[in-house]
Amino acid sequence: MGEEKMRRLEQAHVLVVGLGGVGAYAAEMLCRAGIGHMTMVDADTVQPTNLNRQLPALRSTIGRLKAEVLAERFRDINPQLELDVLPLFIKDGEVDRLLDAAPYDFVIDAIDTLAPKCHLIAGAWQRKLKIVSSMGAGAKTDITQVRFADLWDTYHCGLSKAVRKRLQKMGLSKRKLPVVFSTEQASPAAVASAGDGEEGGKKTVCGTVSYLPAVFGCYLAEYVITRL
Secondary structure (H helix, E strand, O other): OOHHHHHHHHHOEEEEEOOOOOHHHHHHHHHHHOOOEEEEEOOOEOOHHHOOOOOOOOHHHOOOEHHHHHHHHHHHHOOOOEEEEEOOOOOHHHHHHHHOOOOOOEEEEOOOOHHHHHHHHHHHHHOOOOEEEEOOOOOOOOHHHEEEEEHHHOOOOHHHHHHHHHHHHOOOOOOOOEEEEEOOOOOHHHEEEOOOOOEOOEOEEEOOOOOHHHHHHHHHHHHHHHHO
């Protein structure tokens, strides 16, 4: 990249919200590329169901906070990385506090629940922060159908449809939002009801192949790195 571009990365502060199958890989690619300052947000702990696809998920880390596991890993990769770790769930008021806490150069949205995802997007738009968002990687397998697009141009993606509908209700229709998504039709056999109480606020759960969330995360990292 050259010294000048590396200096830009070293001086950049990126906010990564959501450290699951997609967000953890995006964060690691930023770390390895030389980002100087990163804030990571996620209150989830590692669970056995994460072992098939999530970067922090090991038998030895089950029960630990994903954010803390990744913080140890990233500091071992780059001890010079300035890292803020926030193990919290994003709710309405916390979005404002989070986005006002620092002058972020970029925001990565890797949240997989609808309400906090849309509040983060809306908050970033309000502050004119650069943001890129991940749509759904579950129930799909074909890497060649992963794409960048504007949110309003996506298709065959249930999460995209739900986000569009929620943003429209918030009076935010047709605002441009770069996203990574897959044009592949989701496999019905990989989608199941989350049952009573909704798992983590989700009505359904999707079976997810090991590699596709990682690909989504790499797409997000590439988008941020090239634009910084």
